[in-house]
Amino acid sequence: MKTAVNPGTFDPVTNGHIDIIERALKLFDRLYVVVGDNPQKAPTFTAKERIIMLKEALKKHNNRIDVEHFDGLLLNYVKRKKSNVVIRGLRAISDFEFEFSRALISREMESDIETIFMMTKDDYAFISSSIVKEIAMFNGPVKGFVPEVVERKLKEKYRK
Numbered sequence: 156m157k158t159a160v161n162p163g164t165f166d167p168v169t170n171g172h173i174d175i176i177e178r179a180l181k182l183f184d185r186l187y188v189v190v191g192d193n194p195q196k197a198p199t200f201t202a203k204e205r206i207i208m209l210k211e212a213l214k215k216h217n218n219r220i221d222v223e224h225f226d227g228l229l230l231n232y233v234k235r236k237k238s239n240v241v242i243r244g245l246r247a248i249s250d251f252e253f254e255f256s257r258a259l260i261s262r263e264m265e266s267d268i269e270t271i272f273m274m275t276k277d278d279y280a281f282i283s284s285s286i287v288k289e290i291a292m293f294n295g296p297v298k299g300f301v302p303e304v305v306e307r308k309l310k311e312k313y314r315k
Contacts, residue, residue, distance in 0.1 A: 157182070159240040159271070160233050162189040162225070165205045166198045167305045168212055169287055171279030175244035178273060180219055187236050188213070188222045189229070199288055199312065212302035230265045241270045246280045 161176055165188075179186055190205045192198065200208070202224045209222045225232045233241060241261065243254045251272065258270035282300050291297050291309035298306055 156184040157240075158185040158187065158236060158238040159183040159242050160187045160189055160229070160236060160238050161242040161244075162191055162229055162232075163244075164193050164196065164198065164284070165190055165209055166196070166200055166284050167205065167287065167301060167309065168209050169279070169282045169284055169301050169305075170299070171246065171275045171282045172244065173212055173302060174276050174279050175242065175273050176213065176220070177216070179242045180216060182271075183240070184219065186216075186220050186242075187232075187238065188220055189225045189232060190222065191225055191229070200308070204308065208302070208304050208308060211304040230261060230268060233268055234265070239268050241268060243270055243272050245272050245274050246283070 159179055159182070161179060163172060165172060176186065176188060188209055190202050190209065192202060198205075206222050206224060213220050213222065229241065233239065243258070245251050245254060254270070254272060261268060261270060287297050287300050288309070291313050294313065297309055301309070
């Protein structure tokens with residue numbers, strides 16, 4: 156069985172993230188979607204909330220996707236899951252530069268773990284979690300940018 160790991164902060168998950176995850180399922184039998192914390196960012200949603208939203212948004216794939224939290228070195232998680240592939244979604248060249256340096260470091264540390272870059276569909280290239288949160292913060296519409304569950308949670312979070 157071919158497995159891969161798709162890590163991210165998913166704060167919150169966007170339709171761009173969902174696009175990458177669903178397309179990765181065309182290449183792999185099982186996908187571990189790993190919710191992590193970025194030490195340089197203060198998350199809007201807790202890890203538990205992000206996992207709940209991801210599970211709801213991906214429920215039609217429950218038999219092929221595991222959504223989990225992980226707060227250690229990603230390479231250790233990948234090995235523990237008996238995988239050797241990390242999926243990274245890209246929107247723009249700036250994403251590539253950041254993710255490319257991460258992939259090089261990962262390869263230096265664990266040469267048997269590969270990183271696969273997947274470009275998001277054009278429809279989602281402009282969507283980021285940060286932009287979505289900013290729109291929601293000012294009571295703007297986020298429909299079409301995020302799954303319905305996230306839209307509801309953002310409205311609850313920023314309701315004034």
